[in-house]
Amino acid sequence: MGIRKIIIAEDEYYHFYNRGNSKQAIFLDSKDYDRFIKLLFICNSRKNVSFRVDIVEKGIDVWDFNREDPLVSICSWVLMPNHFHLYIKALSNNGPALFMLKIGTAYAKYFNAKYNRTGSLFEGKFKSVHVENDMQARYLFSYIHLNPVKIIQPTWKEEGIKDKKAAIKFVENYRYSSFKDWAGSERKESLILNKQELYNILPTNFSPRDDVFHWLAEGSTSKAYGEDNET
Incomplete structure (x- = not known):
């Protein structure tokens, strides 16, 4: 998932969303949904976090992980079979784009490895709307x-x-x-x-x-x- 070139302002609110490439499903079972939900939590940090190294191999409960320095404030969210929506507040000018890049990359890597596939999982760059x-x-x-x-x-x-x-x-x-x-x-x-x-x-x-x-x-x-x- 690439970084979309849009103007993001600190302390403003935005709707971010994306869907599967060619409208394909991006969540095929409950474990897929659960992985994305956990990524919503751990990817919301300026720290570089590896789900496998920092969570799985250390035996840490995701929800106990000390994220530090969040990129965005998430106000609400929903996952659907082939798309997702996020309602966020930008905590810095580059925070939302970095968050979307981190979560998109991490989930696509997980999904492609699990289902033995290659190529883009998401349909282009994420989309956004400024809440005015x-x-x-x-x-x-x-x-x-x-x-x-x-x-x-x-x-x-x-x-x-x-x-x-x-x-x-x-x-x-x-x-x-x-x-x-x-x-x-x-x-x-x-x-x-x-x-x-x-x-x-x-x-x-x-x-x-x-x-x-x-x-x-x-x-x-x-x-x-x-x-x-x-x-």
């Missing part, structure tokens, strides 16, 4: 966490929710996003997030769960945030 105002910030939070609904109701944004109860249950139980962490579940993956960064820019009445399911009922995240960001 509070309303967009709020939309993006829901947009990311509602992505999994497409797995069980692929056309919900165009045709509306056919089974709201099933959609809510699916989002609440989906392991591969930060929704559980925002909804109050106690799990190690919550260490990926810096929640305060999002509370700093959203209204005081912001309620994570209520906001997400409000937009589910409205069926309007795609209209509010823009279909161009669909992957």
